[in-house]
Amino acid sequence: MASSATRSLQENEELLYLLRDELTTFVEQDEMELAAARIELFHPADQADALEALPESIRDRLLSHLGDEDIAEILDFLEDEPRTRFVSRLDNAKLARILVCVDEVVAADIVEQLPDERVNPVLSQLANREEVSELLSLPEDVVGRWMSPDVLSLQADWTVEEAFTYLRREKPDSGEHFYLYIVDEENILQGVVSIRNFITADPQVPLRDIMVTDVIRLDITTDQEQAAERIRHYGLLALPVVEENGELVGLLRADEVLNVQVEEATEDIYLQVGLQSDASPFSPVMQAIKVRVPWLIINLVIGFFSAFIVSLFESTIAKAALLASFMPIIAGHGGNAGSQTSTLVVRGLALNEIGRRDVVTVMRKEASFGLLYGLLAGALTSGLAYWMSHDRNLSGIVFLAMSGNVMLATLGGSMIPVLLKRMNVDPALASTVWLTTLTDWIGFLLLLGLASLYLKSGL
Amino acid sequence: MASSATRSLQENEELLYLLRDELTTFVEQDEMELAAARIELFHPADQADALEALPESIRDRLLSHLGDEDIAEILDFLEDEPRTRFVSRLDNAKLARILVCVDEVVAADIVEQLPDERVNPVLSQLANREEVSELLSLPEDVVGRWMSPDVLSLQADWTVEEAFTYLRREKPDSGEHFYLYIVDEENILQGVVSIRNFITADPQVPLRDIMVTDVIRLDITTDQEQAAERIRHYGLLALPVVEENGELVGLLRADEVLNVQVEEATEDIYLQVGLQSDASPFSPVMQAIKVRVPWLIINLVIGFFSAFIVSLFESTIAKAALLASFMPIIAGHGGNAGSQTSTLVVRGLALNEIGRRDVVTVMRKEASFGLLYGLLAGALTSGLAYWMSHDRNLSGIVFLAMSGNVMLATLGGSMIPVLLKRMNVDPALASTVWLTTLTDWIGFLLLLGLASLYLKSGL
Numbered sequence: 051m052a053s054s055a056t057r058s059l060q061e062n063e064e065l066l067y068l069l070r071d072e073l074t075t076f077v078e079q080d081e082m083e084l085a086a087a088r089i090e091l092f093h094p095a096d097q098a099d100a101l102e103a104l105p106e107s108i109r110d111r112l113l114s115h116l117g118d119e120d121i122a123e124i125l126d127f128l129e130d131e132p133r134t135r136f137v138s139r140l141d142n143a144k145l146a147r148i149l150v151c152v153d154e155v156v157a158a159d160i161v162e163q164l165p166d167e168r169v170n171p172v173l174s175q176l177a178n179r180e181e182v183s184e185l186l187s188l189p190e191d192v193v194g195r196w197m198s199p200d201v202l203s204l205q206a207d208w209t210v211e212e213a214f215t216y217l218r219r220e221k222p223d224s225g226e227h228f229y230l231y232i233v234d235e236e237n238i239l240q241g242v243v244s245i246r247n248f249i250t251a252d253p254q255v256p257l258r259d260i261m262v263t264d265v266i267r268l269d270i271t272t273d274q275e276q277a278a279e280r281i282r283h284y285g286l287l288a289l290p291v292v293e294e295n296g297e298l299v300g301l302l303r304a305d306e307v308l309n310v311q312v313e314e315a316t317e318d319i320y321l322q323v324g325l326q327s328d329a330s331p332f333s334p335v336m337q338a339i340k341v342r343v344p345w346l347i348i349n350l351v352i353g354f355f356s357a358f359i360v361s362l363f364e365s366t367i368a369k370a371a372l373l374a375s376f377m378p379i380i381a382g383h384g385g386n387a388g389s390q391t392s393t394l395v396v397r398g399l400a401l402n403e404i405g406r407r408d409v410v411t412v413m414r415k416e417a418s419f420g421l422l423y424g425l426l427a428g429a430l431t432s433g434l435a436y437w438m439s440h441d442r443n444l445s446g447i448v449f450l451a452m453s454g455n456v457m458l459a460t461l462g463g464s465m466i467p468v469l470l471k472r473m474n475v476d477p478a479l480a481s482t483v484w485l486t487t488l489t490d491w492i493g494f495l496l497l498l499g500l501a502s503l504y505l506k507s508g509l
Numbered sequence: 510m511a512s513s514a515t516r517s518l519q520e521n522e523e524l525l526y527l528l529r530d531e532l533t534t535f536v537e538q539d540e541m542e543l544a545a546a547r548i549e550l551f552h553p554a555d556q557a558d559a560l561e562a563l564p565e566s567i568r569d570r571l572l573s574h575l576g577d578e579d580i581a582e583i584l585d586f587l588e589d590e591p592r593t594r595f596v597s598r599l600d601n602a603k604l605a606r607i608l609v610c611v612d613e614v615v616a617a618d619i620v621e622q623l624p625d626e627r628v629n630p631v632l633s634q635l636a637n638r639e640e641v642s643e644l645l646s647l648p649e650d651v652v653g654r655w656m657s658p659d660v661l662s663l664q665a666d667w668t669v670e671e672a673f674t675y676l677r678r679e680k681p682d683s684g685e686h687f688y689l690y691i692v693d694e695e696n697i698l699q700g701v702v703s704i705r706n707f708i709t710a711d712p713q714v715p716l717r718d719i720m721v722t723d724v725i726r727l728d729i730t731t732d733q734e735q736a737a738e739r740i741r742h743y744g745l746l747a748l749p750v751v752e753e754n755g756e757l758v759g760l761l762r763a764d765e766v767l768n769v770q771v772e773e774a775t776e777d778i779y780l781q782v783g784l785q786s787d788a789s790p791f792s793p794v795m796q797a798i799k800v801r802v803p804w805l806i807i808n809l810v811i812g813f814f815s816a817f818i819v820s821l822f823e824s825t826i827a828k829a830a831l832l833a834s835f836m837p838i839i840a841g842h843g844g845n846a847g848s849q850t851s852t853l854v855v856r857g858l859a860l861n862e863i864g865r866r867d868v869v870t871v872m873r874k875e876a877s878f879g880l881l882y883g884l885l886a887g888a889l890t891s892g893l894a895y896w897m898s899h900d901r902n903l904s905g906i907v908f909l910a911m912s913g914n915v916m917l918a919t920l921g922g923s924m925i926p927v928l929l930k931r932m933n934v935d936p937a938l939a940s941t942v943w944l945t946t947l948t949d950w951i952g953f954l955l956l957l958g959l960a961s962l963y964l965k966s967g968l
Contacts (some may be wrong), residue, residue: 053529063861065863067864067866080738089946093725093743095744096742099742102551102862103864117794120866126744127744135899139610142702166895177594186606195755211900214708216541217706217708217709218709218710220709228761247703249673249676249677249708250676250677250679250789251677266552270524276765280763281767282764282767282768283554283558284552284554285585285586285763285764285765285768286556286764287746287747287762287763288746290588297560303525303746303747303763304762304763304764304766304767305740305744305745305746305763305768306738306744306761308737308761308766308767308770309741309744311767311770311771312741312860315774316856316860319856320852320856322852323845323848323849323852324849325849325853328870330853330857330862331853331854331857331862331863331867331871331875332862332867332870332871332874334874335874335877335878336876339878339882340880342878342882343882346842346845346846346849346882347889348843348884349841350838350843350845350886350889350890351889353838353841353842354838354890354893355895356837356838356841357834357837357838358834359833360833360834360837361831361834361897363832364830367826367830367833368827368830369829371823371824371826371830371833372820372825372832372834374817374819374832374833374836375817375819375820375823376816376952377819377833377836378735378812378815378816378836378837378840378949379809379812379813379815381817381837382808382812382815382949383805383809383812386805386808386809387805388784389782390782390783390784390801390804390805393778393779393781393782393784394784394788394789395790397778397779398776398789398790401703401771402522402558403561403790403944404790405562405790407527408562408790408791409528411791412790412791413793415791415793415797416530417791418794419797419801420549421796422794422798423801423802423805426802427805427809430806430809431809431812431813434813434816437520438816438820449904453963462742468895474941486742489843490837
């Protein structure tokens with residue numbers, strides 16, 4: 051069999067399909083040894099992928115047949131939902147044996163998702179229960195919950211040679227050591243030595259002389275998104291994580307940040323259409339109805355309100371039915387123009403390109419843009435209205451409604467994200483929804499309201 | 510001054526504002542030495558941030574006053590647009606001197622954005638012109654354009670001690686060495702030794718004995734998004750990049766992947782509202798009009814078509830003006846329901862959760878969901894219609910139009926992304942646009958078409 055290394059991504063997908071089929075067959079024929087031997091040939095990340103795609107019963111049977119350490123490795127890569135489900139089938143003793151083999155951050159994640167009555171019984175069986183409990187006391191979206199707690203630290207007054215001797219003797223198993231962090235007796239972070247400088251330095255030099263003291267660091271309670279942006283901004287492979295007093299407690303790796311980013315991106319994209327982050331295209335229909343319908347109903351009710359607004363003008367529409375043709379375009383195009391603006395502003399806020407001082411500049415600029423483009427869009431649409439109706443008054447109303455809605459939409463598109471941010475609501479999530487709802491309502495009100503005023507005035 | 514290390518993110522933002530103001534003042538008073546000395550206290554990533562926020566004239570004056578190496582460091586972190594603008598002011602000789610100090614991948618990026626007539630004159634002055642030209646021959650979105658070309662490689666038959674001696678003598682400057690790659694005489698990748706194993710190994714052991722031969726690797730032409738997913742999937746800090754023959758040519762670091770991800774996310778989000786990836790909330794109004802109006806006009810024309818569809822039913826609407834109230838909700842709610850589905854499918858395709866084999870399963874499931882939810886949404890909306898009109902026929906038509914549109918929308922939401930992927934169009938970009946346009950049109954046609962048939966039938 052080709053190793054996972056030399057395969058192309060295409061071949062990898064094929065092999066995982068094959069693995070899935072084989073595993074199903076083995077498990078169904080009760081050949082558990084064969085199934086276990088087969089899956090263990092793969093990287094734990096691929097094992098997790100294959101397991102996720104198996105029917106639940108097969109997955110659970112197979113998982114329970116694997117050794118504690120193998121299961122621990124897989125749990126590290128398994129998605130939340132299948133992980134929670136599998137963990138719920140394990141008794142406390144078995145779960146505790148497995149949790150000892152995963153790192154504390156993963157253990158905390160798993161314990162957090164246990165039903166309340168299981169938390170203490172499981173925790174009490176863990177050798178590192180204090181560390182895990184401490185992680186559990188942190189909010190879910192801070193650096194402390196994503197860092198690697200095993201970090202390699204050395205003393206500043208050791209020579210390079212002494213450090214080597216220490217490393218060779220201790221053989222610390224904290225993954226790949228790309229940076230060596232230097233601490234004092236109280237474990238307070240003093241500096242960092244890159245592996246390059248360490249390996250190439252004269253053995254007699256003390257670490258103090260080759261360390262950089264200006265260490266970019268993260269606080270254990272830093273928000274994960276800000277931490278991700280910091281790692282990316284400075285182009286580093288990892289940042290040390292410290293407690294408030296400067297004590298070194300872990301490090302955040304760039305590859306963990308990738309996971310944070312993908313998870314946050316999925317969460318953001320999902321939330322915009324009312325999906326929970328554990329939604330899956332494979333979940334059963336009844337479950338889909340349970341999780342997806344509430345958001346749809348909220349939208350339906352918002353839609354009912356739009357219908358109500360339009361219905362206020364029923365008699366106006368009956369007199370000038372062509373108005374109905376311009377309702378969708380005026381409402382929708384306000385949404386188009388406003389979304390361009392809100393997208394620019396939301397992204398600018400997220401990437402720290404728009405600071406607090408720049409808000410007014412951006413708003414003023416968007417207002418000018420909205421004014422100019424509003425006039426253009428109004429002129430084009432009223433041209434269409436005139437061509438369709440040969441009615442100057444109708445096309446005048448269309449002009450005013452379209453220009454007005456586009457102008458208000460660009461202004462709203464620059465203001466709503468800023469307001470939401472001030473209210474501590476993530477602008478990326480709520481801006482578009484609010485904006486397009488408002489542009490719909492304002493568009494209808496402008497078009498139908500102006501038409502109704504005109505008709506009433508009897509001109 | 511607090512170093513960039515110990516500052517909180519908040520303090521960092523404040524300091525950058527301060528720096529911006531100071532730099533502006535210094536440059537305006539022609540105190541270029543002071544300005545240069547001030548900015549050099551910061552990390553190049555922060556220098557780039559501060560420069561990006563300065564007015565163009567100030568930025569250019571200040572940049573031209575810095576040394577070649579300082580400029581090179583900043584260029585590595587500068588956004589595309591200010592970088593291109595600044596580079597356009599440098600003469601070929603100066604630019605070539607700067608490009609020698611940046612790594613080849615960055616040099617290739619900069620040369621690629623030069624006007625055609627400058628490419629060869631600049632390239633010819635570079636010592637590493639062959640490597641840069643080779644990179645330039647690769648498409649923009651493959652691993653080769655993002656990798657670090659300086660990769661540390663050792664021979665398998667060296668002992669650990671010999672490797673150390675080599676490293677101490679050569680002092681290779683390829684960043685942080687977190688993995689040591691082992692190659693044969695032809696520079697073909699043979700294996701990898703983690704720094705942990707290297708540092709802690711017995712000095713007399715040959716590298717062959719401590720290397721892992723099952724190396725997960727990337728091809729130089731692998732698509733950057735797939736490469737990013739691979740690094741994330743396996744949770745690695747870097748992957749080696751090889752030519753087709755297995756020759757080691759570079760490595761892709763997880764922090765570079767973060768940049769790819771952020772850039773691709775921005776690109777995707779922008780493209781959905783017709784923005785180029787270099788769009789900025791700060792660009793002047795006339796430029797905003799030039800880049801943003803074309804997409805808006807396309808949407809306006811699509812809107813014209815919606816207006817045309819509705820206008821076909823003018824006489825129907827004149828007879829039953831309440832129909833107009835249900836146009837927005839039926840069209841829009843189809844869009845809501847369909848976007849939930851298309852979001853799940855698009856994300857599932859992007860994260861490789863939905864493979865080719867799963868497409869039919871997902872479609873069947875979404876069709877069932879659409880059927881059930883369509884009936885519910887239809888019933889609720891027709892209830893509203895009956896309450897507003899006490900007209901059974903109207904509410905029957907509303908029921909049919911709403912259920913039908915929701916059913917077709919969920920089906921479309923699962924099919925459109927798959928079809929786009931087959932046509933090699935990124936489903937993330939085009940799915941929602943097509944879907945909501947279609948649900949608008951289908952919604953109008955169903956509601957108004959059914960009403961018009963009913964009125965014509967004279968029942």
